Amino acid sequence: MNQIIIHQQFIQDIKTIVNSARGNAYRAINTTMVAAYWHIGQRIVEEEQNGQHRAEYGKYILKELSNALNNEFGKGFDERELSRMRQFYLTFPIRDSLRPELTWTHYRTLIRVENEQAYFYC
Template structure:
């Protein structure tokens, strides 16, 4: 009888420990997502300020590239390579692509947004954005899907479900 009680206690302890581990892992994952989204918000705000400063109420900027080059020269030594001319240009493009902050999805990170803003077709970009969120694609997976022309293959396909099944790794191509 005593052995049965001890076995039950061990089982309960093991279950308890597993539950605590899941809480820790979940919290860590949430913390990473939260930091990623704060970074996305920072780049959006920077893009907005760069765009506003360039435009100064005009339809086209007079000194856009100089502004970004000078800004990069000033802030990169203090804040690092994440603030290079190229990165700041991405910030501006990010704001131009997503001018409403509420349209920016917290499920996507900066690397994913950098991929999305480089897609020149609005429908195509929107498709990849929705698929990345709905399928929890990593940046690497999103890049793979864009490079494999999933959107174009779907548009050309008569069997869209089959193409999607391959994209979602539900089916292996022959």
Template sequence: MVLAYHEIGKQIYVASGENDRAEYGKQLLQYLSERLTTELGKGFNVRNLQMMRKFYVMFPNAILI
């Protein structure tokens, strides 16, 4: 599960242009939250997606086994 969260965080980081553009990021996270919740169920609210992105930013080269 940790590997999945790391990968989701990476994808969000790359999709947001690898920076923190406030307005675009809010819209992107809201869209992803709705889409992932519909497709995969609970656990993908905006706050969780923010934390997944932060996890990737803090540990971009983490080797997760």
């Protein structure tokens, strides 16, 4: 009977290790992708500021960038999502203020908030 209990505990320990590693990997990937989206937004804004006719040029940038990225990486880089990345950078211009606990979904929600005082609580 003791062997069965020890064996089950051994299996449970391994499951705990795997689940912990998966959680750590998910958090690391999320933090890395949120940073990547911030940098993409930064580059879009920088490129727009170099354009002569900003509104038209901005739309052109997003369309062309979307086409290029979707061809290379598949879905996830449509014009709307690139626009969100741009807004993400404009809303949170200080990269070090980003919170690793927050996912891209959280930030997508936050960038729609119009009350700047609400960002204090992030």
